[in-house]
Amino acid sequence: MTIRSVIAIDDEGPALRRLCKMVGDHPELQLAASAKNSVVAIREIEKHNPDLLLLDIQLKEATAFDILSSVKKTYTGRIIFITAYDQYAVKAFEYEALDYLLKPYTKERFESAIARTTAKTESVDIHTVIRLLTSQKNVGPPMLMIPEGTKNYFIGKNELQYIYSEGYYANFILQKDKKLIRISLKKLEGLLPSSFIRINKSTIINQLHIRELANNRSSIKIMMSDGSDFRVSDTYLNSLQTFLKRNSDGGE
The missing domain is CATH 2.40.50.1020 (LytTr DNA-binding domain)
Structure with a gap:
């Protein structure tokens, strides 16, 4: 069993605490850090270079795109996105075989996303992820x-x-x-x-x-x-x- 280091990022206090608890309760995960804003998130990612990011797509003062663009030269781990409303991005993530949690998610859904992510043999290239986020932001639905x-x-x-x-x-x-x-x-x-x-x-x-x-x-x-x-x-x-x-x- 491989212990995978995790950083949890969500700007909503209750949601972040719940997410951190799920990480703490999971036998294969170890919480390296948590963050409620992009500044702390970027600092902690560069400090720990975790195996996995649990990343809210939309923070109050930034987006997942902003955070990933800042760490794209150093971060090589995997990503599970968290979203409350962007169903169009979710469809794109499904197509690209990226993982996501759609709020409100259950513990079972969380564990399923972790299992899918840890079972993969290769990480999705972060530049591919950034291009995907950009295309969703720029094109989007009518x-x-x-x-x-x-x-x-x-x-x-x-x-x-x-x-x-x-x-x-x-x-x-x-x-x-x-x-x-x-x-x-x-x-x-x-x-x-x-x-x-x-x-x-x-x-x-x-x-x-x-x-x-x-x-x-x-x-x-x-x-x-x-x-x-x-x-x-x-x-x-x-x-x-x-x-x-x-x-x-x-x-x-």
């Missing part, structure tokens, strides 16, 4: 699934014009409707496909609904299809320029 607590809202990707923050909430402005959902723009950046770009502290726009872009000496102003206009802040200027260049080149 409907966006936005989580709020125990609920999920389904919003047409092409119908959504822009999003702006209002306190702890985000206003989703659609062509014929609007929705107010309790979610941060930081978390939305990890969920939205590549046609969406953040342009300032409080606004994310959909490129499909840009009507006009005015490039002045001191600032850039974007007008949307409904007549609303937003200024691009210096913080997000480089990201916007890269975004516009990529789309003017027809993508990569």
